Amino acid sequence: MLGNLSDLDLRLIRVFLAVVDAGGVTPAQVTLNVGQSTISTQLSSLETRLGYRLCDRGRSGFALTAKGERFAELARSLIEAVSDFSAQARNMDKQLVGTLNIGLIGHTPISQNARISQAIARFKKRNEAVRFLISVRPPGDLEEHLLSGDIEIAVGYFWHRVPTLSYTSLFIERQVAYCGKGHPLYEHAGNLSAEEVAHHDWAWRSYPLPEAQQNVPDINITAEADNMEAVAVLILSGYHLGYLPEHFAAPYVQQGLLRALNPGRFHYDVPFHMVTRHKRHHTDIMTAFLEDLQVVHLGETG
Amino acid sequence: MLGNLSDLDLRLIRVFLAVVDAGGVTPAQVTLNVGQSTISTQLSSLETRLGYRLCDRGRSGFALTAKGERFAELARSLIEAVSDFSAQARNMDKQLVGTLNIGLIGHTPISQNARISQAIARFKKRNEAVRFLISVRPPGDLEEHLLSGDIEIAVGYFWHRVPTLSYTSLFIERQVAYCGKGHPLYEHAGNLSAEEVAHHDWAWRSYPLPEAQQNVPDINITAEADNMEAVAVLILSGYHLGYLPEHFAAPYVQQGLLRALNPGRFHYDVPFHMVTRHKRHHTDIMTAFLEDLQVVHLGETG
DNA sequence: TCAATACATCGATAAATATCAATGTAAATG
DNA sequence: CATTTACATTGATATTTATCGATGTATTGA
Numbered sequence: 001m002l003g004n005l006s007d008l009d010l011r012l013i014r015v016f017l018a019v020v021d022a023g024g025v026t027p028a029q030v031t032l033n034v035g036q037s038t039i040s041t042q043l044s045s046l047e048t049r050l051g052y053r054l055c056d057r058g059r060s061g062f063a064l065t066a067k068g069e070r071f072a073e074l075a076r077s078l079i080e081a082v083s084d085f086s087a088q089a090r091n092m093d094k095q096l097v098g099t100l101n102i103g104l105i106g107h108t109p110i111s112q113n114a115r116i117s118q119a120i121a122r123f124k125k126r127n128e129a130v131r132f133l134i135s136v137r138p139p140g141d142l143e144e145h146l147l148s149g150d151i152e153i154a155v156g157y158f159w160h161r162v163p164t165l166s167y168t169s170l171f172i173e174r175q176v177a178y179c180g181k182g183h184p185l186y187e188h189a190g191n192l193s194a195e196e197v198a199h200h201d202w203a204w205r206s207y208p209l210p211e212a213q214q215n216v217p218d219i220n221i222t223a224e225a226d227n228m229e230a231v232a233v234l235i236l237s238g239y240h241l242g243y244l245p246e247h248f249a250a251p252y253v254q255q256g257l258l259r260a261l262n263p264g265r266f267h268y269d270v271p272f273h274m275v276t277r278h279k280r281h282h283t284d285i286m287t288a289f290l291e292d293l294q295v296v297h298l299g300e301t302g
Numbered sequence: 303m304l305g306n307l308s309d310l311d312l313r314l315i316r317v318f319l320a321v322v323d324a325g326g327v328t329p330a331q332v333t334l335n336v337g338q339s340t341i342s343t344q345l346s347s348l349e350t351r352l353g354y355r356l357c358d359r360g361r362s363g364f365a366l367t368a369k370g371e372r373f374a375e376l377a378r379s380l381i382e383a384v385s386d387f388s389a390q391a392r393n394m395d396k397q398l399v400g401t402l403n404i405g406l407i408g409h410t411p412i413s414q415n416a417r418i419s420q421a422i423a424r425f426k427k428r429n430e431a432v433r434f435l436i437s438v439r440p441p442g443d444l445e446e447h448l449l450s451g452d453i454e455i456a457v458g459y460f461w462h463r464v465p466t467l468s469y470t471s472l473f474i475e476r477q478v479a480y481c482g483k484g485h486p487l488y489e490h491a492g493n494l495s496a497e498e499v500a501h502h503d504w505a506w507r508s509y510p511l512p513e514a515q516q517n518v519p520d521i522n523i524t525a526e527a528d529n530m531e532a533v534a535v536l537i538l539s540g541y542h543l544g545y546l547p548e549h550f551a552a553p554y555v556q557q558g559l560l561r562a563l564n565p566g567r568f569h570y571d572v573p574f575h576m577v578t579r580h581k582r583h584h585t586d587i588m589t590a591f592l593e594d595l596q597v598v599h600l601g602e603t604g
Numbered sequence: 605t606c607a608a609t610a611c612a613t614c615g616a617t618a619a620a621t622a623t624c625a626a627t628g629t630a631a632a633t634g
Numbered sequence: 635c636a637t638t639t640a641c642a643t644t645g646a647t648a649t650t651t652a653t654c655g656a657t658g659t660a661t662t663g664a
Contacts, residue, residue: 095369326641362630
């Protein structure tokens with residue numbers, strides 16, 4: 001065989017293996033459904049291409065040469081590789097192939113991140129050839145990348161609505177008001193009234209919080225921050241009061257660095273959404289994964 | 303693609319990869335040395351067989367689909383497997399393939415066994431696909447198996463000549479006369495005369511030993527044994543004298559259990575042969591290995 | 605020696621494949 | 635809108651492949 005294996009060679013190899021399995025040219029006629037003379041010609045053709053004899057055959061019986069045996073081994077491996085390839089290539093017709101770009105905001109509750117992981121695991125069980133690309137960005141960034149198509153699905157809190165994006169509610173995150181250890185209210189924290197907290201300094205978010213506006217009484221805002229960590233720093237200083245997610249504040253509370261002012265009184269809930277571009281931009285991969293994401297969330301509430 | 307990868311598909315896959323590597327149909331004309339229309343038809347044919355689109359192409363440029371990328375990966379692996387197979391199949395033309403059956407007798411000197419190992423190592427450097435099957439048997443058995451073809455090469459001492467076998471001298475083994483620790487001659491051993499040893503009891507081999515007959519004076523044989531260990535047992539009893547190979551007796555001498563009577567006086571040499579059937583029965587493998595065996599022995603004496 | 609067995613060889617024929625040149629189609633550009 | 639670019643489609647033609655049936659060859663067994 002000069003150069004690469006051609007299609008003809010593959011055919012001849014299959015004929016050879018059929019002869020080996022049948023134990024001779026004559027019995028192989030049935031398997032191959034062609035005449036003895038055709039098989040004989042094809043075998044000879046293969047031997048000519050290879051440059052050596054594969055089997056002794058004739059009145060005295062059929063027997064592989066040493067080289068024929070070794071060649072048969074190699075040939076079976078090749079046929080198997082080819083068969084695997086065919087199966088994979090054929091399967092790809094029904095299979096989802098490509099990448100899925102997901103964007104998350106930071107400090108999502110561990111339990112919710114676990115939901116995303118569950119959805120990914122469930123998706124992987126479909127045996128699809130999809131690679132996940134996950135990035136963490138602020139909400140504004142996420143929206144930008146959604147619009148450009150760099151990110152296909154985002155999960156987080158979004159304070160406004162971009163008209164060309166689709167928002168689906170996934171879960172609720174509770175924000176509670178806290179004071180730091182050095183704050184004058186620290187010793188009495190737990191059951192404070194609106195009057196007791198009203199004139200103290202509060203740290204607030206620099207972006208609108210519609211859910212908070214509706215549920216929080218008038219307070220004296222003297223500091224602004226554009227993310228959760230910044231708010232936490234201000235509160236931990238012992239100078240400002242402010243709202244933080246319960247799951248984020250929990251370790252600090254445990255260490256006695258923060259205390260809730262009055263959880264029953266000073267709290268608001270924010271919804272986390274799954275955001276995508278509108279349906280006409282959905283790939284098959286997206287559709288399938290969104291299904292799995294929904295199932296995971298329904299399963300928890302069901 | 304229905305069933306196995308059929309004829310034409312390998313060719314079509316190669317066309318697809320050439321188009322991918324060239325970055326489009328038009329540039330691939332050069333690589334493939336056919337016209338654009340031919341390539342277009344072949345690509346479409348492959349896509350039809352697969353049932354999905356492999357690439358987007360036209361005025362707006364060339365780009366692989368997600369499935370096209372995955373398929374290209376798989377296809378490259380297949381082409382490589384095919385290439386490996388071709389190389390192996392082609393190499394087998396020049397290669398020795400099969401098994402080599404070698405028979406040895408037991409207790410060959412370590413240094414001589416090392417020679418066989420050297421010859422095998424040297425042979426393996428030919429990068430041939432030959433499996434070695436080595437068995438250990440008495441000389442008569444070895445000859446039998448040689449005649450039947452079960453063994454192709456035997457190495458050992460053979461006291462007679464079978465007409466249809468070919469004997470080639472490999473090395474000489476020296477036999478020396480010893481007495482055991484409890485024997486009356488033990489205290490004076492080392493320089494005994496023929497008269498001093500003549501009337502004592504000797505153990506001898508139950509098969510002819512032409513080399514010994516010529517070199518050993520008349521002695522009083524009162525025991526026979528058909529192998530070396532049996533002779534050794536008789537000598538170690540302290541009752542008989544007898545001849546043993548030097549290399550075999552050496553550890554016993556070291557432990558003071560045996561002493562040579564007079565090495566300069568009471569010894570004979572036996573040749574070890576390599577035995578095969580006559581040349582017309584020699585396979586290529588045998589011929590090549592015998593070459594290597596000769597080289598190893600010449601190297602030592604040269 | 606003859607007949608049976610298991611291929612090997614050969615010529616004829618039909619079918620499949622590969623390619624080209626001409627023309628059509630869709631998208632991008634000025 | 636007209637032109638250019640990058641393919642897609644089509645029909646004609648030459649080449650290659652696959653197969654059969656007839657016949658030849660070598661080996662084995664009675």
